Amino acid sequence: MGISMENGLSTNKSVGKQSVLFQNPPCVLGYSSIAGKKEGEGPLGSCFDIIEEDPLAGGKSWEDAESRLQKKAAELAIQKASLQPKDIRYLIAGDLLGQLIATSFGIVDLEIPMFGVYGACSTMGESISIAAMLIDGGFADKVIALTSSHFAGAEKQFRFPLDYGNQRPLAATWTVTGSGAVILGSPKEVKKLPEDTxxxxxxxxxxxxxxxxxxxxxxxxxxxxxxxxxxxxxxxxxxxxxxxxxxxxxxxxxxxxxxxxxxxxxxxxxxxxxxxxxxxxxxxxxxxxxxxxxxxxxxxxxxxxxxxxxxxxxxxxxxxxxxxxxxxxxxxxxxxxxxxxxxxxxxxxxxxxxxxx
Amino acid sequence: MGISMENGLSTNKSVGKQSVLFQNPPCVLGYSSIAGKKEGEGPLGSCFDIIEEDPLAGGKSWEDAESRLQKKAAELAIQKASLQPKDIRYLIAGDLLGQLIATSFGIVDLEIPMFGVYGACSTMGESISIAAMLIDGGFADKVIALTSSHFAGAEKQFRFPLDYGNQRPLAATWTVTGSGAVILGSPKEVKKLPEDTxxxxxxxxxxxxxxxxxxxxxxxxxxxxxxxxxxxxxxxxxxxxxxxxxxxxxxxxxxxxxxxxxxxxxxxxxxxxxxxxxxxxxxxxxxxxxxxxxxxxxxxxxxxxxxxxxxxxxxxxxxxxxxxxxxxxxxxxxxxxxxxxxxxxxxxxxxxxxxxx
CATH class of the missing domain: 3.40.47.40 (Stage V sporulation protein AD)
Structure with a gap:
């Protein structure tokens, strides 16, 4: 593989203009997917760990529902990796809502040192990127990357109240209700894990x-x-x-x-x-x-x-x-x-x- | 210094429960402070690089004004460090506004790969923390950490319209109008820089x-x-x-x-x-x-x-x-x-x- 070093680069991990090549590629120790009802009825429905049929996820508002999805996703990923929250060094998470309230209220009980990130719907890429660098850089052995969105919370914040029943143009997309979590770990940390992780x-x-x-x-x-x-x-x-x-x-x-x-x-x-x-x-x-x-x-x-x-x-x-x-x-x-x-x-x-x- | 290693730790950079000790401590290559008029009239007024007398900073809205403060702070820090935007590997930035709009619109012209962060008013600590880890971890030689707030934009978003003239209780604080930037670099990268940097x-x-x-x-x-x-x-x-x-x-x-x-x-x-x-x-x-x-x-x-x-x-x-x-x-x-x-x-x-x- 030909790697060119350019401006502003003097490290052996940074590659080209905007990329990083990991020396000890972090591995996925655990992951989870919590999907809403509509997502569960879609073509990927059978793939998700949990389908949450209740749009409020047992909560009292759309935002509360989204927080509950995040908490559930984090806890399930941690459990699937046979870990405890205290084993996780950093939590890197965010969501679409102003001031990341789905995240703040969702993860508070986990008591994991936390970096809030915002990259709109690119958040899972941003949080995995930072998580992988913190692990490969030697700052942590396990980091969880987490994000979520909720159809009704997003419509309420960004567009029209659901009750208004507005028509949507053909270029419009439908905000997914769901939350995903990925636990990355140092390759040194690999131990016996369930088969699907x-x-x-x-x-x-x-x-x-x-x-x-x-x-x-x-x-x-x-x-x-x-x-x-x-x-x-x-x-x-x-x-x-x-x-x-x-x-x-x-x-x-x-x-x-x-x-x-x-x-x-x-x-x-x-x-x-x-x-x-x-x-x-x-x-x-x-x-x-x-x-x-x-x-x-x-x-x-x-x-x-x-x-x-x-x-x-x-x-x-x-x-x-x-x-x-x-x-x-x-x-x-x-x-x-x-x-x-x-x-x-x-x-x-x-x-x-x-x-x- | 006694350093105890606890749960979830196997790296030599992570210390205790929530801390990191840098092996090659990143250094401050440049920094800047842009303050609003009221901040310029305060006890620290003489310390700031630039006092922006115009509350709109030449822009057309409070949010636009805050974006302009961020851009000015970033450009000044880069200039004080005798660098160009293309020398900076990552920009780590955020603000108080929903979906970080002060940041998104403020930094777009810099064309630096960017991680958006949200930690409310802790943002400068979060962005410097991540910047320092990316440098010490070997992923970048120069990273800029940047944040801002604007009194009028924050009041508009979080509290009352300014025209309403509400009374403020004694426990209330006053959102600072200003933007600060810090450029961190690898110790290897230190070169001849102006005295104050x-x-x-x-x-x-x-x-x-x-x-x-x-x-x-x-x-x-x-x-x-x-x-x-x-x-x-x-x-x-x-x-x-x-x-x-x-x-x-x-x-x-x-x-x-x-x-x-x-x-x-x-x-x-x-x-x-x-x-x-x-x-x-x-x-x-x-x-x-x-x-x-x-x-x-x-x-x-x-x-x-x-x-x-x-x-x-x-x-x-x-x-x-x-x-x-x-x-x-x-x-x-x-x-x-x-x-x-x-x-x-x-x-x-x-x-x-x-x-x-």
Missing amino acids: NPTIHITGITTGKVMDYGIKDSMNMGACMAPAAADVIFHNLSDFDRKPDYYDKIITGDLGYVGADILKDIMKEKGYDISKNHMDCGVEIFSKETQDTHSGGSGCGCSAITLTGYVFKKMIQREWKKVLFVPTGALLSTVSFNEGNSVPGIAHGVVIEIME | NPTIHITGITTGKVMDYGIKDSMNMGACMAPAAADVIFHNLSDFDRKPDYYDKIITGDLGYVGADILKDIMKEKGYDISKNHMDCGVEIFSKETQDTHSGGSGCGCSAITLTGYVFKKMIQREWKKVLFVPTGALLSTVSFNEGNSVPGIAHGVVIEIME
Whole structure:
């Protein structure tokens, strides 16, 4: 593998302009996926650990419901890895809600030192990226990356009250209700674990995204806002590591949806890369286009998170896919900036996930 | 120094329950402080790099103004360190506004790979903590940590419209208008720099906080919400590193204000530590109690950020203080959670800053 060192680089772990190659790739010790009812009825329904049928998840508000999903996802991942919360050195988590309230109230009882992160729907990529660096850097042996979203909480915050019954344009996506957690560990820490969490899944590298603003102002077409950011990350991943798209069995974006995925493939073709053969978008996969009426597909932090922990990891453990580039995508949408006439910038974070026997 | 290794630890950089000791302490290559007019009129006014007299900073909204402060702070720090944006490997930044819009729109032109963070007013501690780990871990040679707050933007988001002219209780703090940036670098990267940025200031350790919820529901008394989180971080810093409070020339909290600072000292006394002799709170220092009518003091991400980069670093360069424990504090306040009757949890992040000749 040819690795070029460029500006601002003097370390042996940083590669090219925006990537990191891990020397001791952190491994996945445990993971979980909690999905809402609609997600459970979708094409990936059978993959998720738990389907939460109650939209309030036993709570008293949409936000409280989302907090409960996060708590449940964290606890299940910890349990599946045969660990206790006190074994986890850092928790890196965030969500879509202002001031990350789903996270703050969801994780308080775990009492784990915590870094709150915000990358809109790219959060799972951001939290796994930081988690992997903290482990490979020698600062922790176990870190949990966690995120969530909730359809009703997101609609309440970003769009219209559900009772209003607004019509949604075909470019709009449907915020996934769900929460996913991934526990990363140092390869040294690997011990006997249940079969479905056997630590052969490793994070071998990352490519960190920049905020990109193409001036798109349509909050009902977030795929178009995010596609340039996804393209930039995929392009730099391939060029930093000097790889062709077919190095990966799958290049998996977060929630571009049908509209955004087409834009991404077009941009990549212009950049000289054809990813149409191995590209997959979590937002496209998670709902049925024919029967679930979600228009452009799923979105939200939970969309890529539970598709990763429910579906992608299963495919990898079954050795159907051995090398995956996971690129959750975020639209930095705020009602305040949107109502002030601003655009919706995008960001994406790339994580290279590989099976290492 | 006695260092005890406990649960969940197998690395030589992690210390005690919540701390990290850096093997090659990252150094401060550059920093900047941009303050608003009121902050410029306060006791620390002469310390700041730039006083922005225009509350809109030449922008068209409070949020736009805050974005401009962040951009200006980042550019000034980069310039003071004789660097270019492309020399910076990562930008770690956040603010108080929902979905971090001050940050997203402020830093887009810098085109630096970015991790968005949210820790309310503890953000400068969180961003410096992650930046220092990425450098000591070998993933970057230069990282910028950046944050901001704006009085009018924060009041608009969290409390009352300014035009309403509400009365503020004595426990309330005043959100600082300002932005601070710190560029950290690998010790290997030190080169000839302007005198006031001479790289003798190092980050030697961190202590990462947990979300703590004491059930306090008063958004006008955030000092009380945050004091337990600050106490927890200071306690663990002292116990993890086996230090007494007088190891530090100053133990500096972010924005507890007069009310919260008293609570902190009481809690620490109960834990067996007397920090009353060397404790300082940025919120207490930044405004004059006698002439500026800010009640319990200053607050906001910008409060601790510009006090650190404007005042604390100057004291350290002058060798008045050689060892500082910097503990920005955050109240995880959201209008949504607050209006739903929830409490205001707190978090704090500790950074050990030392002069190393």
